[in-house]
Amino acid sequence: MTPPTVSLVDVSRTYPGGVTALAGVSLEIARGELIAIAGPSGSGKSTLLNVIGTLDRPTSGTVRIDGYDVPALSDRGLSALRATTIGFVFQHFHLADRVTALDNVAGGLLYSGLGRAERRRRAAAALERVGLGHRLDHEPHELSGGERQRVAIARAVAGDPPLLLADEPTGALDSVSGAGVMELLHDLNASGTTIVIITHDREIAASLPRRVGMRDGRIVSDSAADPSHPSHPSDLTRSNQPTRPTDPSEPTDPSDPTGSTDSGDSGGRPAAGAVPGSEAA
Amino acid sequence: MAASRTERPEPAPARMRPRDVLRVGAAGLRTRPLRAFLSALGVAIGIAATVGVVGVSSSSGAELDRTLSALGTNLLTVSSGRTLLGEEAEMPPDAEAMIERIGPVESASAVGRVDGAQVYRSEEIPEEQTGGISVYAARADLLAAVGATVRSGVWLDGATLRHPAVVLGATAARRLGVGAAGPDVQVVVGGERFTVVGVLDPVPLAAELDAAALVGWPVAEEVLDFDGHPTILYTRCEEARLEAVREVLAATASPEAPNEVEVSRPSDALAAKQAAGRAFTGLLLGVGGVALLVGGVGVANTMVVSVLERRAEIGLRRSLGATRGQIRTQFLAESLLLSALGGAGGVLLGAAATTGYALQAGWPVVVPAWATAGGLAATLAIGALAGLYPAVRAARLSPTEALAAP
Ligand SMILES: Nc1ncnc2c1ncn2[C@@H]1O[C@H](COP(=O)(O)OP(=O)(O)OP(=O)(O)O)[C@@H](O)[C@H]1O
Ligand SMILES: [Mg+2]
Numbered sequence: 001m002t003p004p005t006v007s008l009v010d011v012s013r014t015y016p017g018g019v020t021a022l023a024g025v026s027l028e029i030a031r032g033e034l035i036a037i038a039g040p041s042g043s044g045k046s047t048l049l050n051v052i053g054t055l056d057r058p059t060s061g062t063v064r065i066d067g068y069d070v071p072a073l074s075d076r077g078l079s080a081l082r083a084t085t086i087g088f089v090f091q092h093f094h095l096a097d098r099v100t101a102l103d104n105v106a107g108g109l110l111y112s113g114l115g116r117a118e119r120r121r122r123a124a125a126a127l128e129r130v131g132l133g134h135r136l137d138h139e140p141h142e143l144s145g146g147e148r149q150r151v152a153i154a155r156a157v158a159g160d161p162p163l164l165l166a167d168e169p170t171g172a173l174d175s176v177s178g179a180g181v182m183e184l185l186h187d188l189n190a191s192g193t194t195i196v197i198i199t200h201d202r203e204i205a206a207s208l209p210r211r212v213g214m215r216d217g218r219i220v221s222d223s224a225a226d227p228s229h230p231s232h233p234s235d236l237t238r239s240n241q242p243t244r245p246t247d248p249s250e251p252t253d254p255s256d257p258t259g260s261t262d263s264g265d266s267g268g269r270p271a272a273g274a275v276p277g278s279e280a281a
Numbered sequence: 282m283a284a285s286r287t288e289r290p291e292p293a294p295a296r297m298r299p300r301d302v303l304r305v306g307a308a309g310l311r312t313r314p315l316r317a318f319l320s321a322l323g324v325a326i327g328i329a330a331t332v333g334v335v336g337v338s339s340s341s342g343a344e345l346d347r348t349l350s351a352l353g354t355n356l357l358t359v360s361s362g363r364t365l366l367g368e369e370a371e372m373p374p375d376a377e378a379m380i381e382r383i384g385p386v387e388s389a390s391a392v393g394r395v396d397g398a399q400v401y402r403s404e405e406i407p408e409e410q411t412g413g414i415s416v417y418a419a420r421a422d423l424l425a426a427v428g429a430t431v432r433s434g435v436w437l438d439g440a441t442l443r444h445p446a447v448v449l450g451a452t453a454a455r456r457l458g459v460g461a462a463g464p465d466v467q468v469v470v471g472g473e474r475f476t477v478v479g480v481l482d483p484v485p486l487a488a489e490l491d492a493a494a495l496v497g498w499p500v501a502e503e504v505l506d507f508d509g510h511p512t513i514l515y516t517r518c519e520e521a522r523l524e525a526v527r528e529v530l531a532a533t534a535s536p537e538a539p540n541e542v543e544v545s546r547p548s549d550a551l552a553a554k555q556a557a558g559r560a561f562t563g564l565l566l567g568v569g570g571v572a573l574l575v576g577g578v579g580v581a582n583t584m585v586v587s588v589l590e591r592r593a594e595i596g597l598r599r600s601l602g603a604t605r606g607q608i609r610t611q612f613l614a615e616s617l618l619l620s621a622l623g624g625a626g627g628v629l630l631g632a633a634a635t636t637g638y639a640l641q642a643g644w645p646v647v648v649p650a651w652a653t654a655g656g657l658a659a660t661l662a663i664g665a666l667a668g669l670y671p672a673v674r675a676a677r678l679s680p681t682e683a684l685a686a687p
Binding site: 081090098 | 289291292293294295296297298300301304305308312593594596597598599600601602603604605606607679680681684
């Protein structure tokens, strides 16, 4: 069996001010999974994603990404790992202004060691893949929000990273655009990319084969570990569409009874499940 | 489980090609073209000032060299000074002949001041308006000895030396309002009408002739009561033995009172003037240096602001796999590019200013390669210095911190 793409064991992250954003998180994500991370605002979702993405180092615990022992790697080693293995998608796209979609995507391959012509070729292919083959020469201000996010996704996957991390990729989009973006992520997953998505949207979370709920820096629910759920990660990778709507245990629900006690931050931002008419797939 | 998997070697980041480094640096500048232009302009002004100052002074130096090689540096001048009692000293009338007897002397010529003779444009023009013009009796070979050239008309020759004919120095002609020589152009010299047969160009090696009215030695003696004593002797000698000639010149020209005459080498005086100009050039260069420094501060400021504004971009690049070194290199490249653009513009500007100034002054155009190279080198040093701190700061940002920026 292939090693898990992501393996966290008892990972903690405490910020200098004393805030414990992650308190003993253990999580394994297998190759090919599509997984939602949900939870109230301030529960540590972004911190977790940054640790998985090697942008942040844990205060303690073991982090293995694609077989590498992350805390043991130097900053250079982590950079190389990100360049080859991990793609990021952000809520606010982070596209360069006044730069065409093609060059924005090609710029994502700048640190891959590829030549310019090859970068542009792959960028064009990636844009084609996200359905923007007709928008290569458009600058961000000439694109809709959904199109911008698709450009950002093209940038993240242009180098074919095995792992894609998305922090609220639909957070800045209306429901229709958001649904388009989710469809794209499903397609990418179907072609083999492991994808981790942070979302506040109940329906989006419910549409994903595996859901992890967080609160106060801990994982409070994981549909994969739920014995009532017929899931083994390797099953899920192949059968995400059919199993999608079946799970009743809603991880984004702030009233989740298994939550911990301290840190009154919970319930800060309501789960954005109220968005009407979001029809993924 | 695959926990038994052996430790993989640390992944190595790919090297960025130099062309990509340049491209990323240029892209950073292109997003804010006006700001880039203005801060490059600061450097450009500094470089232009320095290159211009060096260029103008080099061009004027080249002009001096050209003048000297045309006029020769083997001219020695003996002029009568004052006696111990403060009276005007006199050289003996045969001084010229005595000097010609010195071995290495190639030729000698002389002028003698005609005391008391005034020059007017015409009898009606009052004295004050044409003052400051001295009348000199001159030998026929004077022109060759001092390397003077005639701007208009002719020099005195065998016939005109004995006739009331006068050749005016450049300044004298201007003061008298004489534009060109001609048979109808006359001035009044010592109360007699003289025909202006020639007007000289300025004489660099004998500036005293510029404000002179030169008449033939014989006519001066006959008509103007000239006493026949030479006032200034012009001596051309073998360049290699010039110092030896110089030592004996005073005693030869005025054996009875050698300390009452002054021996000088006019080309030295010209070079000394040039050296004095060089001190001033040094001062201007300092001003240019300060301008350059201010330009450098402008670049540093631009870079600091740029790093502050572009934290999100830095975070994005780190998430895409840029190492700290690559971020540092990017901002250094940007800063170097910015000041190099300014430097190149400044060199062009400075060279253009030099060319314009030199052409207008009739000098050869010289923009020394060392000034150009030095300017560009200074530019790159400034770019590196100005960019270093911002680049290091950009590289030190943690990726999460940078990405959290709005
Ligand atoms: N740089 C930081 N310094 C100090 N505390 C931080 C920092 N970043 C995050 N935190 C704190 O860590 C906790 C977890 O933050 P995190 O951003 O992971 O939450 P989140 O689940 O992503 O929230 P949201 O849904 O609002 O994005 C919060 O209490 C937050 O205030
Ligand atoms: Mg977050």
